[in-house]
Structures are given as C-alpha cells and as structure tokens.
Amino acid sequence: MDPIIAALRFQPLLPLWLLAGLGVLAAAAIVPALLRRASGAVLRAVAFLVLLLWLAGPRLVQETRQALPDIGLLLVDRTGSMQIGERAALAEQARMKLEQAAARLPGLELRTVGLPEGGSAGTPLIGAITRALADIPRRRLAGVIAITDGQAHDVPADGAAPWNVGSGGSAPLHVLIPAKGEETDRRLRIVEAPSFGLVGHRVDLRYVVEDLGAAHPAGAARVTIRQDGQPPQLASVPIGRVQTIPVPITRAGPTAVELQVETLPGEVSTLNNRAVVEINGVRDRLRVLLVSGEPHPGERTWRRLLKADPAVDLVHFTIPRPPEKDDLTPLNELALIAFPVSELFQIKIRQFDLIILDRFQNRGILPPAYLRNIAEYVRNGGALLMSTGPEFASITSLASTPLGEVLPAVPLDTEEATVEGPFRPLISAAGTRHPVTAGLPGWQANGPPRWGEWYRRIEVGDARGEVVMQTGDGRPLLILDRVGKGRVALLLSDQIWLWSRGHEGGGPQAELLRRLAHWLMKEPELEENALSARVQDGKLLIRRRSLADGPPAAVTVTDPDGAPTRLTLTRGAPGEEDAVLAATKPGVWQVTDGSQTVFAAVGAANPKEFEDLRATATKLAPLVASSGGSVHWLDPAGAPELRLVEPDAASGGTGWIGLRRNHDHLVTGVASQTLLPPWLALPLLLGFMLAAWRREGR
Secondary structure, three states: OOEEEEEEEEEOOOHHHHHHHHHHHHHHHHHHHHHHOOOOHHHHHHHHHHHHHHHHHHEEEEEEEEOEEEEEEEEEEEOOHHHOHHHHHHHHHHHHHHHHHHHOOOEEEEEEHHHHHHHHHOOOHHHHHHHHHHHHHHHHHEEEEEOOOOOOOOOOOOOOOOOOOOOOOOOEEEEEEEOOOOOEEEEEEEEEEEOOOEEEOOOEEEEEEEEEEOOOOOOOEEEEEEEEOOOOOEEEEOOOOOEEEEEEEOEEEEEEEEEEOHHHHHOOOHHHHEEEEEEEEEEEOOOEEEEEOOOOHHHHHHHHHHHHHEEEEEEEEOOOOOOOOOOOHHHHHHOOOOOOOOHHHHHHHHHHEEEEEOOOOOOOOOOOOHHHHHHHHHHHOEEEEEEEEEEHHHHOOOOOOOOHHOOOOOOOHHHHHEEEEOOEEEOOOOOOOOOOOOOOOOOOOOOOOOOOEEEEEEEEEEOOOEEEEEEEEEEEOEEEEEEOEHHHHEEEHHHHHHHHHHHHOOOOOHHHHHHHHHHOOOOHHHHOOOOEEEOOOEEEEEEEEEEOOOOOOOOEEEEOOEEEEEEEOOEOOOOOHHHHHEEOOOOEEEEEOOOOOOEEEOOOOOOOOOOOOOOOOOHHHHHHHOOEEEEEEOOOOOOOOEEOOOOOOOOOEEEEEEEEEEOEEEEEEEEEEEEEOOHHHHHHHHHHHHHHHHHHHH
C-alpha cells in the first residue's frame, strides 16, 4: 500500500505583501497595549491572530506517494586490453555477482552496459558512462560501478565526475579492477615513423623502450630489428631514451620494419613489446630522356604523355636534320641548340630512369662508344624504349650497332621488312596475362578490339622476351624483354599517334604508354611475375601474378609467431591468383611461393588501447575521490558486497561498495482540507472581539 504523507500548507486570500502589512499594523496596535497590560489586550491579540490566520488560508494536504527505485549503472569494459590474461573472466564473475546482489536489494535497479572495442580511440570509459546516463534522471542516480583495467583515455583534466557537475548530487564512482594490484609493463613505442621514403635514400625511424610501473627500471634492454626478412639486427638500448635507426629504402613499394624488445620479468603482457612500421618506397621525380630522330606526327604523342605526368622530368631533343645536310648557314645565325651528345650519353646517362629513342637512326650523331654506353646502361639496370619506323629496317638501323645486342629483335634483312597496309593491333595470349597490356580499354576477349587500325609495321626475325601485342597473323608488334638488370621495350610501328588523333575511334594510347613506361621503370604494380601481400580490415590479401599458364600455385604463409600455413591460390583474372587469410596477430607476416618471398606488416588493431597494458588505479583515482567512490581489486577476493547507503553516509569500505539512496517518489494522489473555514473563522473572530469589548467596558 502506498504511504500517505500529511503536510500543512497555506493558500493566502490576499497577496503576501498585503498580508504582511496587515500583520505589521496589528502588531503596532496590540504590542503597546500588551506592554501597558491594558484590559482586553490579550483577547484583541487573539482576535487579530484569528483574522490573519484565516486570511493566510491554512490547509491540511495529504499526498499519496509511490516510492521510485534508485538506479545504479554497471559498466563492463570489454575493450582489447581487457582480454589479457584472466581479466575478462574476472570481470564476468564480478558482473554476475553484482547483478545477483542488486536483485536482492529492494528499491534498487541496476542497469548493465558494455563498452566494446572502439577502434583507434582507446578506451572512452567516461564517454560511455555519460551516454549510458543520458536516460537516467539525476535525482534517481545511486552511483556508477565500472569494471575495468583502469586504462581510460578520456578522464577529465579537472578530475570531476561529469554526471555530478551542475546536478547538485554526488553519485559515487566505484572502480573494480580485475587484478591483484598495480602491474608493470614494458612497451616499445614508435616516436616518429615516416609513411614514405625516396628509393635510394634512407629514412630515420625513432622509437623508445619504456618500463611502466616498475619500481626500479632496468638500465638497458635488447631490441631485435628486422627489415623485409633480412637477417635480424640486435641492439642494446637504454630504457626511456629515444633511439634513431636509419632504414634504407631499396625499392618502390612497401618496406616492413619490425622491432621487438626483450621481455621484462613480471610484466603483464608482451603484446606491446613489438612494433611494426610500413614505409612506402616512392621514386623521386623520374628523369626521362626522349630523343626523336626526326620530326614526325607521333613525336607530339610522346611529349604530351610525359609532360602530363607531374612526377616526370622530361629532357627532349629532336634531330631536325642529319649532319651531312649542311646548307652552310653560319653557326651564329642558327637558332637551334647543339645536341649535347657527350653530356647525355657519357657523363649523365646513369641519372636517367628511362631513355626513349623515337625513330632514331644511326647517322653518325652517336658514335659507337656512346651506343655501347646505352647498352651498358640497360644491362646495369636502366630502361630503354624504342619506337621504330622505316629507319629500323634501313642501313642506318640501330640494330646494326652495339645497341643491337640488348634489343629483343632485329629487322629482317630484306626489302620487305617495312610492311605497309592496314591492320588492327591485337593483344597476344601472353599479353592478356601481362600487366602492361592486360585489360586495356577497348579490348574484347570474344571479339575484335574497339580501337582503330595502324598502317605500317616492321617485320622482325625471332624475338626474345615476351610478345604482348601482335598483328592479326601473329607477327610481333610490341616486345618486352629483360636484359641483365635492366629492361627493354621495342614497339615495331610508328603509328600509335593515330589513336591519339581519334582515327577510327582512337585507342588506349595514353594508358598503354603509361603502363609501358612504368613497367620499364620497375614499378611494383606492373611486375608480370610477382607475389604481393597486404593487410586490409584484418585480412591478409595475397596476389600472385604469372605469365605461365598452369594450375594454381600454392604459397606458405608464416604468421608473426612463426607458425606456417599452406594455402592454394584461386585463379582470378588472367595471370592473377588470389587468396585471403585472417590476419589478427600484430607483426610481420611472410608469404612465399618457393621462388619469391614478400612481407606484410600488421600493426595493433587499436594502438592507443595497447600503449599501456597495466591494470592500474592511478588514472581514475582523481575521479573516484571527487565523487566519493572507492577502488577495489577483484583478484583474489572477487566482487565486493553491494549495499544501499544514506546520502550522508560513507559509500565504500573494505570489502563493500555503497550506492546512495535518493528517496525519490512519484505523487499518485492529493487530498486537501481547509483548517479554518469562514463559517468557523467568523464566529471566533466576533467572539474574541466581543469578549475584548466587554472586558474593556468593566
């Protein structure tokens, strides 16, 4: 049965200021008479009191109240750091015990919420509490219980509980930590790691080893450094001092660096003893030398393509006339720049990433020694692209010079080597698997390509390397070859400019030439026989490219702990085979197919969450103190006893925690009764006035 509460209330018949004025006048009239002990003064005072009391409107109000239960909030931290050791199990045991205890306490409602893993933001404990309290009235909030390891990353700087600020209440915060006490932890922290590095240069990686919570930190610790599967390097580094290591960037694409520090005796976890950094190697501005043997319509196509790329520094020379054609014009009247043969092909040749010879022929401009320099440049890792026309099949062909030793094909020694007539360039069987020509816009596997015809090509003999484009009768049109450490591409037609002019619908000349140039300069994404691995959304994505047409290959994946897994790849697009594997362990994953080995770096899923893995009360201590709460360690005693306490009592002690009673209620009914109705007030007033008059008349 709901309790009934009675209370005396007033409902004045006059404004308070007027009622107060009447009281002052009555006092001014009665007090002197009382002081003189005049006859009838007491009766007049009682009469005035009855009048003022009647005007004040006294009423007896009875309220029927329904008591409302107090609400406590139980927050269970389920972020990544709470999965270490037995923390999750201890937290679950404590949750069950507290919920059972709350069910036995009348007048208490305990609401339980979980704090899941939140990505890269760490543990937003206070924010989670604030959101959970949004639908709880502050006058009913009995307190907050947080089961956590104490690693909160959003504690207010002033140490004040947000739910108590401005509410006039003092709901306590009790922190239950699933550990025996303050713990120690060693971590390896990356201070500075560049995302990119120039190929051929070094970048600096800065890190520091720290011992957290240790009473006497060690003086030094051994760190193991691994880069892309190379033999590990060992270093002894002082604790707490930032270290710098140079990382050489030897190739384009990702370079994985793994650092691991030795275990600190007694530390809570070794999860943050390892750090993985992935640095993407990029080339500086690519230097390209383009030499056009003579002015022709296709010359502009090459220039537009290379000038459109902001990462390319283009040096372009056109030979307007052969040396034997001299019209005796004085040198001081020539407006042309002399061709710097010695500077380009002897002094600075190794500074170029790519040399393009566009319809260039041996007319005495380049002596044999310089042509031999170009051949050596290719063998030592350079890139050469030759676009040929009728000059390649003439007596001035570069195939007859020392440069011919690195070319993948030479023209037929016949007058019919230059073939005139319309034909449509096709992608060869090998070309459908090669990244330079695979999937070119306009290509159709089951029909003719949607691009225009060319009208001239050069007939060659046996070709080395890979023929990726051909004519309709299978004659080579574009040949790619590796020579020593370098690469060569031979385009046996000077008609690609027709595509850029839109002839018969045009063609993918820009995309083809872009891929061709990047393959020559060894860009990783255009390797035709390559194995790659990367981690995305917790999955290891493996891709193998191969020109060989055979059954899908198998790879061996080695996780950061050294455990191998054998996977058979699945055939995808032509020349591609793929596999996907869950990659949740942080560290460097190794993938090999027997001939190639690649590495992929996996950092911690939530780096901020794993920066400090200790169970500690230091971060939440100011918040607990300001709210009047308490801190308890769950192991081995388990969850403390749950009690309800009065607002002015202590809210926690050894082995117990208290949630405050708020005594909030809901009024379900109101009954009101006038204590001095007019029919009673008027006789009393007249009676006391008459008695006073008679007393004074004696």
